Amino acid sequence: MLPKITIGEWVDVLVVWATDNLTSLFDAIVVVIQFIVGNLAWALTAPSPWVIIILSIPLVLFLTNWKTAIGTSLGLLLIYDLRIWEPSMNTLAMVIAATIVALLVGIPLGILSARSDNAHKIIMPVLDFMQTMPPFVYLIPAVLFFGTGAVPGLIATVIFAMPPAIRLTGLGIRQVPVELIEAAEAFGSTQYQKLVKVQLPVAIPTIMAGINQCIMLALSMVVIAAMIGAGGLGSEVLRGIQRLDIPVGFEGGLAIVIIAIILDRITQGLGKRDNN
């Protein structure tokens, strides 16, 4: 009979080893993430919702246009009215924190994959692997290493949301026309000058699309992460499902959609502004 290959057991050994030996690393990660999310969540929930709703108008207007600015404030007003302001702001804080971390790691990796064919050959299959995995699967190691709560939820979110940032940054840089690269080199650019004066600026629209994707994925994952106690709007939806409470579930879902649309419009507007 065919002997079973013990892949599952190998992974188990690895996980046990990691939990035994990498505790201090995991603790450090927890501290950093808690610091970022904690402060963001505090900044969004401490002031009166009215302050946030009114301040959102000039801020979004500065980033994009009138339509988006008005839409944003109306959307936030509806969330406030539905009495789910605090979970919504927690979700928003987690999305922003996860996106920041994902971009801090993802964009440099994207640049690396564009500049080195070897890095490209390693990174691309890993991304394929990551993107075909169902999002729930990310929760398992997160729980094993970090327990339950907001931090493992965020780490799962960061990993889940990172691939498009890496992929589209790399793609954007690789798509810069070869003549522009030649022009940069022919005038005597250093590698660094070529990157910051030509490749990155020309790739900005593609990179912005990657950032947009990254935020959208982060939002969807943050909701799923409620299953391991990450809190926020995901918990509302989960509650709605568990108790078959249609009003709670629908209102939570609606707030998620509103936040999704706001974030999408703002990042798309940013991309267009840089285009012009």
Added chain:
Amino acid sequence: MLMAKVKVENLVKIFGEHPNRALKMLQEGKSKEEILEATKNTVGVYNVSFQVEAGEIFVLMGLSGSGKSTLLRCINRLIKPTSGKVFIDDEEITGIDENKLREIRRQKLGMVFQRFALFPHRTVVDNVAFGLEIQGLSKEERLAKANQVLEAVGLKEWENSMPNQLSGGMQQRVGLARALASDPDILLMDEAFSALDPLIRKGMQDELLSLQATLNKTIIFVTHDLDEALKIGDRIALMKDGAIIQIGTPEEILTNPANEYVEKFVEDVDMSKVLTAEGVMKKSETVITPKDGPRTAMRRMRENGISSIFMVSKDRRLIGLVMAEDALKAAEEYKTTLDEVLLKDTPRVAPDTPLAELLPLVAEAKYPIAVVDEQNYLQGIIVRGSVLSGMIRKGENKTDAS
């Protein structure tokens, strides 16, 4: 002696994974096809040597795939040659390190691209200033210099536009300005005008030539367009399959093609656009001076079998033309000078007048046309016969060769 500004020696570029194997096969005299089959490597440039003098416009010409653009990129090492040497100002650049190469690119080499290659996210003036910015010049310095160059190419008022707001011809002027901004000695131009429509292209060629008259750069110009090569090239190198087949002045290439390939290449050339008055004129040995009377003039014309004769001063400046019948009349009337019958406003042309402009003159003229230089010295004369023989000269050569 003129110093070679750019010198290329036995340059070879092989694309593929085993350049050394392919190189060895090349040295054994194998053909491009054999090498492609055996090693999957493509020979881009094959054993090319040439020199470009300072201030010269040197044209690399050939069909697409002939290796001309590859060869050009080997000169500033955008493409690293497989073997052979490239010298710029007697400095070998094939062996230098990245830093030194960057310095040479910044100081000595400017490049203009076929599809302009302007940076879409930068304004026109920031595009032009790019090379200076890379060199670390302050903002004021580089903008001042960039504006100056923009003015020279006639785009001053467009400085704050984005490249995509400009027409093709204007974009390429920006490309040219960008290459000129750091004041390099050498301009590499890769099919620089090929993407422009014919009228604009012609205008740009003229503009390049007039800019060159004041700037006196060393220009290496790649083109697949023979007319363009003939128009702007001081010398032309004709390439096929990565090798140079013939190097020569436009006239040499046209009138003395090295082999059948060159011959086929140039057979459709409109000779009237290439040949100049100087090329088709006859040296006029037979002239008269003001002290000669009608009888001398008559005798000279009779001796040489001509029906008119030019009068020049002692130092051979053109004074006028005397027709045979007028001289005869003056002789019959016992005049001692030719003053009364001297024609002073017969047509005159400069030596570099293209044949295309001469043809209508020749067709209409009742008189032979005088070719004079700027100081009005008589260089030669053009009659109908000399134009025709000039145009069929190429045909004669062909029969000689076969």
